Amino acid sequence: MGYKYDFLGKAKFFSTLSLILVLASIVVLAMVGFRAGVEFTGGTQLTVVFSERVPADELRTFLGKFSPGGVDLAATSILQETSIEGRPAFLITIPLNVEEHGKLIERIERNMRDEFPVQGDISRTSVGKQVSEDLIRRTWQAILVAIFGMLVYISWRFRLSYAVGAVVALVHDVLIALGICALLGVEISLPVIAALLTIVGYSLNDTIVIFDRVRENRKLHKKGELFHIINRSINQSLTRTINTSLTTLIPVAILLVFGGPVLRGFALVMLIGVIVGTYSTIFVANPIFYIWNTYAQRLHAKAR
């Protein structure tokens, strides 16, 4: 059973690394928490393009003039500077939902036009409580349905042990991606959720290609030891793994550079996902699959 690199032999080192990364992500998520977009929290996000640069401080002072019911908008609003069509622009997130404060939001827009050199239309996303609560529920449903669907599909096409390896790997990927989002303060918007679900798909896609090889090699070498079969399968798929990661990373990196403010979060999450997903296929999914199998064998032997 010849192969070049002994991946599984280094699993101990990498599984410790993964465990640390996952735990760190959980700690970061618990301590920092992630910044949910207005779609989920309810609130308003304005995208304003200016004809010349406007200091963030001035915008803050301006927002401070509107303080409905004791909410200090200067302190609670989030300003992100960006550029749109080559002009300076700001994404302004205000904790006012459209259900209660529709009129006020309009007044802020109108006054902003009067006081600042606003260019063209102000874009805005305004979400009320009912819609955001709805969306949170549906998002959780989608994520759970996705993971469950995968588990069922892989168990059906392969076996439960493969499915366990694959699902552990994808939970690992999603947790680390979320952790990095929390750390970098990436706003969890709907496109970011789409990216997370795509990671679920990508991580599995990558894992399945190798598992397919393992399945085939086990049939070919009925007597071969599982340890070597897995190592051999990873080695056989290595070129594919690297090439596919690269040809996916190229577009994702380009999106990160050129995608603009709307897609930045999406592209970042995808970038993390592709890297972590490729890594976890080799160093998480396969070791878990291996451990599960040997453990099952031992149990089986004991039962006899």
Add this chain to the structure above:
Amino acid sequence: MKRANWIRFGVTAAVIFAALGLLFPFWPLDKVIRLGLDLKGGTRIVLQAEGVAEMSPEKQRDITSRIVAILENRVDQYGLANVTLRPLGEGRIEVVIPGLKDPEKARRLIGATAMLEFRKVIKASPNRDDLEAERRGLQDILPSHERDETGNPVMWYLVSEPLLTGDILTDTDVRANPDPRYAGYYEVLIDFNREGAKQFAKVIAGLRAQGEVPGEEGDRLAIVLDGVVYSAPYINVDLKRTAQRTGTIQSARITGAFEFEEAKLLAVVLRSGALPVDVTVLSEYTVGPTLGADSIRRGTMALFISFVLVLIYMVIYYRALGLVADVALIVNMLFIFGALRAFGATLTLPGIAGIVLTIGMSVDANVIIFERIKEERRIGKAPRACVTAGFAKSLSALLDAQITTIIVAVILFMLGTGPVQGFGITLALGVAGSLFSALVVSRLLLETTGLAQWIPVKVVQEQPAK
């Protein structure tokens, strides 16, 4: 050529020509493919009909469809083009207004209940608190329509219970304000229906006119729309006499310093009638044309650059085989855009991101196959046999891997609103397209062009077993 390859050839040619035909003239993008709001600019508003939660489903549907009909009427009369109104269930209505110039007007046009009332003014004051103490029973304190520069009402009115309300008018009109003090401004004329004319005369007859009691201004009649006082004129003596003599008054005017657009909005809203219940805005999403244009530019640029880079990468790494993957990728792109066009699907910015992502995934299918073919070559099989075996052996990996992505795409489509649904669509099309281009187009090229001869064979020295 084998029969199977003739079929592959036919299908490939059909897809290419169909896509080219559908996509002509290719540019600008918005002429070829329907663009989402986030790309072309526009507003999407979700309205909630108030107080429908306790109603039976039939009643809910009835109320919702009446609201939709009234709003359609308003939108038509105001002259907004291509607006779509769609009930979402549970008393929710989605309004999509593409490419809008003044979103604020649109919000007021569809958000107004248009409940018209006539009420007697009991007292007016610029300070709301002055009136609070005198408020009795059914009386209300309402703001004036006119606002100062900080947006606060210039006047507050303590008004009686409604004297006249409901379905009382037949038509409205906008005309220039004849009062020289309001030169350049407009007013709205209301024509009452028979019942309205009778009742209005009764209201007027019951009020004190200007100068009726010497030295006194008499009563003021507040014209209230959705809880805002638009004007509060004194009663003219002649008008009161007419009311008493004939018992009907055919029309009334809402005067005030209205600009034309403002007066037109008022007229349209009044003419199309009041909504059966109040509506509130649940969510609103507006994209200005600048942001939309920016997104199109960035999206297409990202798409083009990654497309070219991946084409180059494949040729560098796989040489002749890379060309096969490149042709497959080009066919896949044609397939995706052609399918978007054929289904009339909407392309959104996340949708473009989905296509960009598909570039990587599309190449993946070819990479899996090529690696398999190379392996077969190493064993020493003839090129032709390698191609056949390579495809056969990679099929299960291809299908299993792509189906998981399709599952994700379907879930995204079910979960999502506009933009994310767009991502689900392009992702699903991309996966389908990459399977097609790998299994049909790549295979056709490898089996018929002799490119398979060029598969590099590096004999790998396998290490001894461990």
